[in-house]
């Protein structure tokens with residue numbers, strides 16, 4: 059029994075010192091971690107994101123383990139989006155924490171400019187060379203996914219300069235594509251509302267082409283015809299721009315921010331063939347799809363395609379420390395002789411940060427030991443089948459789609475028109491899922507799923523149950 063902050067044995071009436079100390083420790087931790095709204099106001103994100111349904115204090119995430127997160131108020135939630143499709147190995151892995159601690163004490167920082175290197179960076183680059191498809195064997199590290207894409211476009215540009223084609227600089231991308239939040243990546247962003255404000259800052263002349271979106275654009279034809287149509291559009295765009303001016307095509311194998319648009323298999327092969335034919339480099343943005351998310355180490359493997367450059371981030375460390383990489387094929391690297399004294403792409407201060415690379419190595423060891431790529435394939439199939447089964451009679455569900463543990467429910471108006479469901483209605487699903495114990499990500503007309511790859515069958519079933527229940531509740535609300 060508690061008496062003035064002490065734990066008292068109710069029979070003997072004596073103070074239990076050990077229990078009292080434990081109670082005080084818990085209280086102290088609680089006090090340490092309670093964040094109030096006034097502090098949160100200083101976070102800029104507070105100004106840019108609306109929290110329409112809960113107070114800021116209720117949205118403070120305090121700790122996490124596996125696929126579960128807890129708010130500072132103690133609410134437990136299933137993390138259905140792995141943060142931002144980042145935490146592939148799951149939360150709270152002590153092995154990564156220990157690797158970070160050891161490396162921090164041994165060598166926390168040293169630059170990789172002026173030919174310096176460090177052990178974890180070299181080991182990770184060598185490891186990536188074995189994991190990445192084909193001869194993608196040279197890694198340039200950076201910090202964020204945006205930077206990895208900046209570097210990819212810069213490497214492409216330098217490659218053309220080095221090979222005597224200085225007129226090639228344009229980068230073609232996909233409508234609906236997202237590659238980061240920097241000025242360079244905004245120039246290839248296919249989400250117009252996001253980049254509108256920066257139009258005057260952008261490099262002009264970067265064409266955007268339509269990706270194959272089967273659910274919306276297949277029509278009465280086949281997937282193959284859709285791929286051919288979009289491939290013809292890409293070829294025309296490059297020819298219109300002038301292949302002598304086009305450096306690269308950048309694309310996500312699955313367009314994530316654009317609404318988990320999953321092009322049919324055959325699309326990447328078609329893009330590869332066009333790039334080869336017109337002498338344009340292919341950059342695969344695997345920032346979300348990389349490191350097992352789609353049930354393969356990299357999504358391009360579903361089609362046995364080897365891009366010239368591949369950008370990775372997020373799952374490379376599962377977010378324990380920020381890290382990204384641009385991985386280049388041998389022929390690109392060969393354009394820059396090893397004895398060259400001239401810098402090409404300029405690395406940033408934190409390129410190949412030893413602690414981040416140590417975290418990456420520990421993360422990849424877990425991915426391999428726990429066979430998380432295989433688990434993503436199996437659990438992804440279970441998730442999609444489960445959602446399809448649970449949602450088949452829902453009038454507001456147009457389609458359930460997924461590849462590995464990247465999945466989506468496309469929501470439509472219940473009037474049979476097939477029109478996308480009003481985004482404000484769709485956004486209600488975030489709250490409904492939260493109330494039922496899961497964090498999902500509802501945006502536009504799409505409810506998105508990307509849980510940690512360590513998710514178990516029982517947890518998948520729980521996620522399906524919460525999503526199905528939330529969608530049913532939304533349908534009832536709409537029906538009035």
Ligand code: PLP
Pocket residue numbers: 142201202203204205207236237238239310314315343344345346371372
């Ligand atoms: N590329 C893709 C496909 C992404 O989804 C993202 C972020 O979500 C990025 C690039 C940008 O990565 P970062 O936010 O780490 O800069």
